[in-house]
Amino acid sequence: MAGSEGEDRRKDGADSGADVERPARDRRLPAPPADLRDALLAHYDRHARPLPWRADTDPYRVWVSEVMLQQTRVETVVPYYQAWMRRFPTLETLADAPEEAVLKAWEGLGYYRRARNLARGARVVRERFGGRLPADVGDLRSIPGVGEYTAGAVASIAFGRPEPAVDGNVRRVLARLCDRPEPTAGWLRDTASTLVCPERPGDFNQALMELGATLCTPRRPACGDCPWSGWCRARAAGTQEARPLPGRRAPVPLRRIDCVVVVRGANHRSAPRLLVRRRSTEGLLGGLWEFPERVALPGIARGVPLDPVRHTFTHFRAEYRPALVRVEPGAEVAVDAAAGPTRWVTPAAAARLALPVTQRRILQAALAVLTEG
Ligand code: SF4
Structure with missing residues (x-):
């Protein structure tokens, strides 16, 4: 004591x-x-x-x-x-x-x-x-x-x-x-x-x-x-x-992260579904949802780049470079399963998930593109 x-x-x-x-x-x-x-x-x-x-x-x-x-x-x-x-x-x-x-x-x-x-x-x-x-x-x-x-x-x-x-x-x-x-x-x-x-x-x-x-x-x-x-x-x-003297700070590295907002069923009669993944419960942003990074898409899928989103974490700066990709309703989409469980959700359900601030900004940018058609 x-x-x-x-x-x-x-x-x-x-x-x-x-x-x-x-x-x-x-x-x-x-x-x-x-x-x-x-x-x-x-x-x-x-x-x-x-x-x-x-x-x-x-x-x-x-x-x-x-x-x-x-x-x-x-x-x-x-x-x-x-x-x-x-x-x-x-x-x-x-x-x-x-x-x-x-x-x-x-x-x-x-x-x-x-x-x-x-x-x-x-x-x-x-x-x-x-x-x-x-x-x-x-x-x-x-x-x-x-x-x-x-x-x-x-x-x-x-x-x-x-x-x-x-x-x-x-x-x-x-x-x-x-x-x-x-x-x-x-x-x-x-x-x-x-x-x-x-x-x-x-x-x-x-x-x-x-x-x-x-x-x-x-x-x-x-x-x-x-x-x-x-x-x-x-x-x-x-x-x-x-006072006190500033500590010596290690340089903060920049990490570029390519991620994908995969949209299934957009422009069709059914409501679009977005692919999201839950991060492992341990580690950075553990348990929160995000748009996945490594995604194997059908060859014909074309991406629309969204604005980059930057964020400073404690030990690194991140620059997310998202792209929005539309795929047909039955398209095969493979995601690194080991990185966490995935789910297809409507835009409204995506908004209700626990999302880090960067992923919420990506969601908003993606929804703006989808709304424009
Ligand atoms: S404690 Fe801080 S605010 Fe107060 S006199 Fe000292 S330096 Fe100034």
């Missing part, structure tokens, strides 16, 4: 005999933790954004919001969170939901592994913890998809445990407060543990994240409005934008 403030607290040597315990002086920090806490929480109490997941501290709701907020902006998350809570209002409803419905509710948020892990995690919580999320960070971390950050966030926000929760925003704020060019994970954990408010750990962690999201932004931080501006070492040194 991370150290509580009490464990980290040291008395100043000169006054070690005094009866009243003085606020800790920690050389890492430019001010006593209590002063930093008070200033940050007072600012948060005045300026906290009224976000839907702040309405209560129900552990399931906190968990879902924290997972959605990973790598995703608050404004993007709000409508997804509200729709999710209508669709899966309790951990039980999520544990019972088919994966397809879970992925559909996540469609467009990206990093779909998070959604699959939430559903898997809900079932683990039901089996192992009687349907109630545990309060202990060690127990929380045994749940699929719950790492150090999420465990700390849930423990502090939902259960009032004085645990640190270090995300990218917190890393930036602490690096600047202490003017650390390259904060290590251990340093960040220790510093956040020392700072976290024992009385209001959840509010404190949210306040710290919000400071990074709203004022202590990567570029041009609004130091004039910051509750820590009087103490901030990076501000004093003028090094804010150089």
Whole structure:
């Protein structure tokens, strides 16, 4: 378990005999933790954004919001969170939901592994913890998809445990407060543990994240409005934008992907059917549907190129180069079966599938061509 403030607290040597315990002086920090806490929480109490997941501290709701907020902006998350809570209002409803419905509710948020892990995690919580999320960070971390950050966030926000929760925003704020060019994970954990408010750990962690999201932004931080501006070492040194130093990034390769929207029965009396394939449930975009890549078509089939669709994934950039190909109703179409099950669906049914954002754009382009005739 991370150290509580009490464990980290040291008395100043000169006054070690005094009866009243003085606020800790920690050389890492430019001010006593209590002063930093008070200033940050007072600012948060005045300026906290009224976000839907702040309405209560129900552990399931906190968990879902924290997972959605990973790598995703608050404004993007709000409508997804509200729709999710209508669709899966309790951990039980999520544990019972088919994966397809879970992925559909996540469609467009990206990093779909998070959604699959939430559903898997809900079932683990039901089996192992009687349907109630545990309060202990060690127990929380045994749940699929719950790492150090999420465990700390849930423990502090939902259960009032004085645990640190270090995300990218917190890393930036602490690096600047202490003017650390390259904060290590251990340093960040220790510093956040020392700072976290024992009385209001959840509010404190949210306040710290919000400071990074709203004022202590990567570029041009609004130091004039910051509750820590009087103490901030990076501000004093003028090094804010150089803290923390950017990591060396590996070049992101470009991958070109030729895919085919095969349309059967278009221009005939029957409704057209589109060929889609479900990706394997593990790995990138697992469990979502797509237009297949390797397709053996009848020799006479001619393709109409659709506009390329570009997307940046974590480790590569993708350029999809789709083509629309019409085939006769009984035509033989062979697809790499090992890559996942295929299905012929009407355009309306295709639109209801859980599709990654790139595949939805390809579908829209294909439907525009089909509508034109
Ligand atoms: S003073 Fe500026 S750099 Fe320092 S924590 Fe506040 S916003 Fe960030």
